[in-house]
Amino acid sequence: MTDLEHIHHLIDQGRGLLATQRPSLDTAPAVDVAAFSTWRSRSLGLLASSPPAADPYLGSFSKHVREGFVYEVKSGIGILEAVEEELAGCEAATH
Numbered sequence: 479m480t481d482l483e484h485i486h487h488l489i490d491q492g493r494g495l496l497a498t499q500r501p502s503l504d505t506a507p508a509v510d511v512a513a514f515s516t517w518r519s520r521s522l523g524l525l526a527s528s529p530p531a532a533d534p535y536l537g538s539f540s541k542h543v544r545e546g547f548v549y550e551v552k553s554g555i556g557i558l559e560a561v562e563e564e565l566a567g568c569e570a571a572t573h
Contacts, residue, residue: 481528485562488524491517492555499548506547514546521558528561529568535561 479487495517498510508514521543525536535557543554 481524482562482565484524485558485565488517488521489555489558489562491520492551492558495551496548506549508546509548509551511546514551517551518543518546518554521554525561528565535564 495509495513498513499507500509501507521539522536525539539554539557542557543550
């Protein structure tokens, strides 16, 4: 699987996480903790091993996607979408 395909898969997984949202009276709505941890770990791993174009996104993802709240998952999806666009642009430039 290419980095671009992997990013696309992680974006889809993030969207799937939103379907696990559960309301809370004490905090912001959150998603399934175990699925979030897996998604976050895989996303960070891919960003850390991706080409230098993804470097700025690694810090942003690490900083803004920490607890599994819905708004954090949405932020993570947005960051991954930005990486996807960046990688697609790089891939198109080499072909």
